[in-house]
Amino acid sequence: MNTNDSSLKNATSENSRHVGLWWGLLLGAAVVGLLYIIYSHNTAPRELDLSQLTEAPIVGQLAPDFTLYTAAGDSITLSELRGRPVVLNFWASWCGPCRLETPHFQAFSEQYGDKLAVIGINQQESAATINEFAAEFDLTYPLLLDKDNRINQAYAVFGLPTTFFIDENGVVFDISPGAISQAVLEDRLAKLIKQ
Amino acid sequence: MYPFISLGPIALPTKAVIYILGVWFGLAILEKTAAHLAQNWATLYSLATNALLIGLVGARTVFVLLHWQIYAANLLSIFWPLNTGYDVWGGLITGGVYFFFMMRAKQLDYGQTADVLTPCLLILFFAIFLADYLAGPGYGAATGWSNLSFHPVQLYEIAVILVAGLVWWAAHQRPLFAGYSFLLTAAVVAFGLLLTTPFHGNAWITSSGWYLAQFIYLFVTILCLLTIIYFTTKYKQDK
Numbered sequence: 001m002n003t004n005d006s007s008l009k010n011a012t013s014e015n016s017r018h019v020g021l022w023w024g025l026l027l028g029a030a031v032v033g034l035l036y037i038i039y040s041h042n043t044a045p046r047e048l049d050l051s052q053l054t055e056a057p058i059v060g061q062l063a064p065d066f067t068l069y070t071a072a073g074d075s076i077t078l079s080e081l082r083g084r085p086v087v088l089n090f091w092a093s094w095c096g097p098c099r100l101e102t103p104h105f106q107a108f109s110e111q112y113g114d115k116l117a118v119i120g121i122n123q124q125e126s127a128a129t130i131n132e133f134a135a136e137f138d139l140t141y142p143l144l145l146d147k148d149n150r151i152n153q154a155y156a157v158f159g160l161p162t163t164f165f166i167d168e169n170g171v172v173f174d175i176s177p178g179a180i181s182q183a184v185l186e187d188r189l190a191k192l193i194k195q
Numbered sequence: 196m197y198p199f200i201s202l203g204p205i206a207l208p209t210k211a212v213i214y215i216l217g218v219w220f221g222l223a224i225l226e227k228t229a230a231h232l233a234q235n236w237a238t239l240y241s242l243a244t245n246a247l248l249i250g251l252v253g254a255r256t257v258f259v260l261l262h263w264q265i266y267a268a269n270l271l272s273i274f275w276p277l278n279t280g281y282d283v284w285g286g287l288i289t290g291g292v293y294f295f296f297m298m299r300a301k302q303l304d305y306g307q308t309a310d311v312l313t314p315c316l317l318i319l320f321f322a323i324f325l326a327d328y329l330a331g332p333g334y335g336a337a338t339g340w341s342n343l344s345f346h347p348v349q350l351y352e353i354a355v356i357l358v359a360g361l362v363w364w365a366a367h368q369r370p371l372f373a374g375y376s377f378l379l380t381a382a383v384v385a386f387g388l389l390l391t392t393p394f395h396g397n398a399w400i401t402s403s404g405w406y407l408a409q410f411i412y413l414f415v416t417i418l419c420l421l422t423i424i425y426f427t428t429k430y431k432q433d434k
Binding site (some may be wrong): 018019022023025026029030033034036037040041043045046047048049052053058060097100156158159175176177178179180181182183184186187191 | 198208266269272276278279280336337338341382386393404406410416420421427
């Protein structure tokens with residue numbers, strides 16, 4: 001056997017070893033991947049222990065609880081709405097984007113009925129202004145007064161409008177700062193109600 | 196978690212800030228990688244920038260098409276508001292398709308271009324996961340643990356990207372063939388995301404309880420490894 005034959009044999013052997021390693025890696029990945037997929041399928045989603053959560057206006061935590069009043073004097077407490085998703089929209093009558101998105105909230109409130117609670121929280125305006133706004137847009141969902149801005153601050157609302165999507169457990173699911181289009185609202189609600 | 200970054204009286208949208216930083220840093224890395232791998236950095240930089248812009252338009256277009264019934268009633272809402280209403284996968288596919296065809300038109304080598312793009316893509320994914328963690332929709336699945344309520348799934352995904360970055364670094368030092376570091380990195384990312392999928396609180400699940408994304412990730416992993424085997428065998432035979 002001459003030198004060329006020997007180096008060719010070595011190269012062939014190295015080649016086979018390399019390719020063998022890759023096949024081994026592929027087989028390993030396929031087996032581990034499949035076993036993991038089966039394991040994931042069999043593992044039931046864990047129950048959420050709400051007592052572990054704290055109240056904070058951030059995704060994954062409990063939405064801060066509040067009791068506020070409508071212009072007519074009816075009270076609404078957020079925690080009493082547990083069991084169905086809540087859309088919390090912070091708004092004011094002088095806010096242009098708020099006026100743009102308000103009809104969408106009304107439409108979805110009508111469409112989903114009891115399956116969804118749509119609530120508007122005003123920022124420091126009078127009951128008369130809120131009533132005018134409700135009449136202008138034919139709103140039937142509750143608009144709450146926050147005269148001292150306490151709840152706006154509790155939700156760290158930086159600018160209007162801001163919308164919080166809260167799941168049926170009272171956990172913040174998504175936060176949408178700025179104007180929200182009807183399509184985006186539908187998209188978020190579909191995810192919120194599906195989950 | 197935190198939709199705004201508060202700098203004194205100024206409140207910046209966290210997601211937008213992270214995306215912009217990700218794009219800026221990703222393009223800077225692309226330029227450096229292209230020069231390092233002796234590729235035409237100016238062409239690649241220009242293509243990547245255009246692909247990002249086209250991807251942005253594509254993300255909006257796909258979202259509009261998916262919700263066309265609503266947009267048809269008010270065509271102006273296609274153009275405003277623009278702060279939300281994008282389909283990430285629509286954007287990635289649109290940008291990717293544009294990049295692929297332009298790569299063909301400019302007769303760039305697929306493998307070498309993919310190698311150059313890899314770190315840039317990793318940084319973009321890093322930015323997407325970080326933005327999702329800090330300001331994004333949804334959260335991880337419930338843990339059932341006393342000290343941690345939800346899985347910080349986006350942090351797991353960031354860990355996958357960091358591991359993939361290390362793999363890319365090692366692979367690009369000793370490439371077996373053009374495109375090798377891209378394929379190996381893609382396999383690591385796909386396999387890592389296969390592992391993290393069940394920790395998503397809102398992952399797509401079939402009626403029989405299977406996570407659809409896991410099958411796609413497994414397919415991508417196997418496809419990348421098979422391609423590596425094919426080219427390794429071919430490269431060794433050619434040698």
